Amino acid sequence: MLYGIPIVSLLMDGQERLCLAQISNTLLKNFSYNEIHNRRVALGITCVQCTPVQLELLRRAGAMPVSSRRCGMITKREAERLCKSFLAETEPPKLPESFSFDVYHCCAWGCRGSFTPSRYNSSRFVSVDDMI
Structure with a gap:
């Protein structure tokens, strides 16, 4: 689960990794591929490509379309950081009325x-x- 949305994850090298394409198509659907990619790079989030067997598992779970040829996976912590950078509503700090x-x-x-x-x-x- 990520922001209340079920996201398919796989255990890769002892780490839970989430399907970046599924995150992009659900939680970040209002943002372009380039926006998501640039933010991911800016945050230093590395994307690990899944194996053909793992890709087939993602297809069967409905996370990826049958036509997909590859899928990037990121850790749950990285997914939370990426989503927060887009979805968290942060207001600029307010100065006290008497500030001068x-x-x-x-x-x-x-x-x-x-x-x-x-x-x-x-x-x-x-x-x-x-x-x-």
């Missing part, structure tokens, strides 16, 4: 002030209240 920092502009006028991101709502925003 001092600024000094090195120009002829040498303006100083405080930058308060929560008050910034336009690229042209200037607050006279923040000027010292």
